[in-house]
Every structure is written in structure tokens, then in C-alpha cells.
Amino acid sequence: MSEIKRAEVALLRCEDYEDRKLDAIIAQAAEIAGFPDVRGATVLLKPNVLNASPAAKAVTTHPAFVGAVMRFVKAQGAKEVLVGDSPGWQPGTLAAKACGIYDSVQQHGGMWVDFKEATPFPIANGKKLKHIPLTTALKDADIVVNLPKLKNHRLMTYTGAMKNLFGLIPGTAKSAMHLQYPNVADFGQMLVDLALSVPRCFTFMDGIVAMQGEGPGSGTPYPLGIVIASQRVAMLDWVAARCVGYDPWRIPYVLDGMQRTVGNESFAEPATYPLTVAEIGHEGFELLPYGSSKVGRRLVSIPNSLRTLAGSIIRLRPIFHTKPCIGCGACIEICPAEALSIERKHRSNLVRIDDGLCITCFCCHEVCPAGAITVGRAPLRLVHSKMRNVSPRGKGPRP
Numbered sequence: 001m002s003e004i005k006r007a008e009v010a011l012l013r014c015e016d017y018e019d020r021k022l023d024a025i026i027a028q029a030a031e032i033a034g035f036p037d038v039r040g041a042t043v044l045l046k047p048n049v050l051n052a053s054p055a056a057k058a059v060t061t062h063p064a065f066v067g068a069v070m071r072f073v074k075a076q077g078a079k080e081v082l083v084g085d086s087p088g089w090q091p092g093t094l095a096a097k098a099c100g101i102y103d104s105v106q107q108h109g110g111m112w113v114d115f116k117e118a119t120p121f122p123i124a125n126g127k128k129l130k131h132i133p134l135t136t137a138l139k140d141a142d143i144v145v146n147l148p149k150l151k152n153h154r155l156m157t158y159t160g161a162m163k164n165l166f167g168l169i170p171g172t173a174k175s176a177m178h179l180q181y182p183n184v185a186d187f188g189q190m191l192v193d194l195a196l197s198v199p200r201c202f203t204f205m206d207g208i209v210a211m212q213g214e215g216p217g218s219g220t221p222y223p224l225g226i227v228i229a230s231q232r233v234a235m236l237d238w239v240a241a242r243c244v245g246y247d248p249w250r251i252p253y254v255l256d257g258m259q260r261t262v263g264n265e266s267f268a269e270p271a272t273y274p275l276t277v278a279e280i281g282h283e284g285f286e287l288l289p290y291g292s293s294k295v296g297r298r299l300v301s302i303p304n305s306l307r308t309l310a311g312s313i314i315r316l317r318p319i320f321h322t323k324p325c326i327g328c329g330a331c332i333e334i335c336p337a338e339a340l341s342i343e344r345k346h347r348s349n350l351v352r353i354d355d356g357l358c359i360t361c362f363c364c365h366e367v368c369p370a371g372a373i374t375v376g377r378a379p380l381r382l383v384h385s386k387m388r389n390v391s392p393r394g395k396g397p398r399p
């Protein structure tokens, strides 16, 4: 039998979610990238369960992919398999049921965990963080197996392994981090602080069907046909971003992650096996523009009225479309800046935005289940004082 070659990043072809094929690919990827010994261990699987979307939309990690990794870790001798996530505004169980992950967990004898409770975890050598509240499920786990979906991301350009670990922060505490770090560069450094501090972490990425266009919640599926695995989250992200046509040198948090991982500002491209990045076709994959570190920066040095005007003209911002809006209130609930309100008029839902408060984190865009929010340079929205007193779902002023 020929010896399997080891590489920092395993990059393999996998065209669909057929169980037997997945089992073989996951085992091969694990061997190439050096999956750790999990005999007798409690393993926490962290898929991307962004919201309650069917698997075919490619918003979440595919349930068959989660199932294959469960079979693999059990075959490796894991004692217990926990699977969990925390969508920004919906209950995790609801979202996991909608995408099929909950059923897959039950079928494979695992335990679904809603990340609700948090406990502070220390961050070693963080640029932004010293501690961060993460799910208490981490305390029960000997190892985290990170299962991201390869997607575009409106705020961060690309999302994958490092960003998926941001979901270890329970519930709306995630959007509070946007408020704390409204500048994209700062937010990205915080993400890297967190991702590089998760102890004993191995990643299998679902790039079989990726998300192009308006990711992470409103893009369209793209049959990319790959699985990527690594012990190094930043290296995996570097390779994944390249596989769909991005230049990761222009994605600040991916670059920061790589530089911190290798301990150097300049570095060689991570070695992949058995495929090279050049062998991955991504024709027609709809990329997003590279972000700017200025996106999300509050314009603090000018009066509020001018800030509103400048913000509307210069900045990319969320644009709310009345026709597809179903009035669910998710955008309002998730908004860390309390910049949104909703008015119901003639059976239509009119979401209004206060441009002076908006920090352009695009959390609203991320969670909208109806594709009713796009991102662009919209005409001026005049926000008057009355608007600030309209609370979510018109129930009176915000406390």
C-alpha cells in the first residue's frame, strides 16, 4: 500500500454529498492533514448553522457532510459527539432542524447543543481580546472539529474556517462585538484572536457546494466540488479563498491570520495535497468586492446631520426592499446599533434605517431570510427624531 503524503492543507475533489463518497474523502483528508487522536474523547462539531434555511440553499454546512464527519470521529473512537451552533437571532435547534443537521445528529447518535450559556475564555497574545465569552459546551469538549461552509461574506469578503469559530459566541453577544469593533480591520483582528485561541481545533470545510454572490445568507449555490481540511484555520482559509478566485493578500483578516500562524510577514503559499489550487476551476464564481478598512468606521468628527448625509452618499449601506420583506423583525433584533425600525403600512412592511447610527456591519443583511436586504450606495435617507422612538415591531420606545 502506498504511503499517504502529509500536507498542511488537504485539498480534495468531491462533487456531491453521497454518503460513501463523503466517508472516503473525509478519511483521506484527515490522514493527509493529520487529524488528531480522538480515542475516548468528547468531540464538539461546529457546523455553520447561520439560519433556518434548507440545505439546498448552501447557507449552512450540508447535513450529509456533518453526518460523514460524525461517522468518522466515531469510527476513530470518540466517546461522545456534541454538535452545536448559535445563529444570531433564531433558536439554534430551529435552524438546525430546518437545514437537516438536527436530524443527522439524531441519526448518528450525537447530541445537539444550542449555544446559549457563555463563559469567559482567555485569549493568548490577542491584538484586541484578552478574554471572550464562548459557549460553555467548550468546557465539555476535548477537541473542536470546525465544519465551515465556503461562502462569500458581505462584510469580510470571504468567510470560512476562522469566521465560523465566531459562532462559538452565543446568540446576540456576537452582534455586540460588531458594535465594539465597528471598523472592519479591528473586527478582523478580533476574529483572528478568537480563531487562533480555540484549543485543539481541526477543520473540515464543506466546499462541495459553495455560496457565491450576496453571502453569507442571500447568495446563490455554486457547485465548487471540493473538501478542504487542516489543523491550521488560517492556512485553510488562505487556500479556500484562492480556490474561488480571491487574492487573500487583499483580505485583511485572512492575511493577519496567516502572518500570525507562520510568525512572519512574508511566507510561502501553504502546501496542498493531492490537488493544487490551480487545479480547482471557479469559472463564473460571483466574487464580492474587497472590503475597505474604512467600512464600518463611524464618521465621528462631523455633526450628525452631515454624518447622515455623508454616510448615505459615500458608504455602502444596507438597502431595504419592501416587496420581499415578510416583516419577521430579524434585522431589527440583530442590529447592534439599534438603527432599524419597522412600520406596517397598507399590508406592507417598511423597514427604516437611521444612517447616523448604522455602523455598516451588515448583520441585518446576513440574517434576512427573505432576501429583502441588498448592499449598495443608496440615496439619502432622512431620519427624523420621531423615528428614533419607533421600537422594534412598533411596541413603543426602546428601553
Ligand code: SF4
Residues within 6 Å of the ligand: 318, 331, 334, 335, 336, 337, 338, 339, 340, 353, 357, 358, 359, 360, 361, 362, 363, 364, 365
Ligand atoms: S442597520 Fe444593519 S448594517 Fe446597520 S448597524 Fe444595523 S445591522 Fe448593522
Ligand code: SF4
Residues within 6 Å of the ligand: 320, 321, 324, 325, 326, 327, 328, 329, 330, 331, 332, 349, 351, 367, 368, 369, 370, 371, 372, 373
Ligand atoms: S428586511 Fe428581512 S429581516 Fe428585516 S423584517 Fe424584512 S424580511 Fe425580516
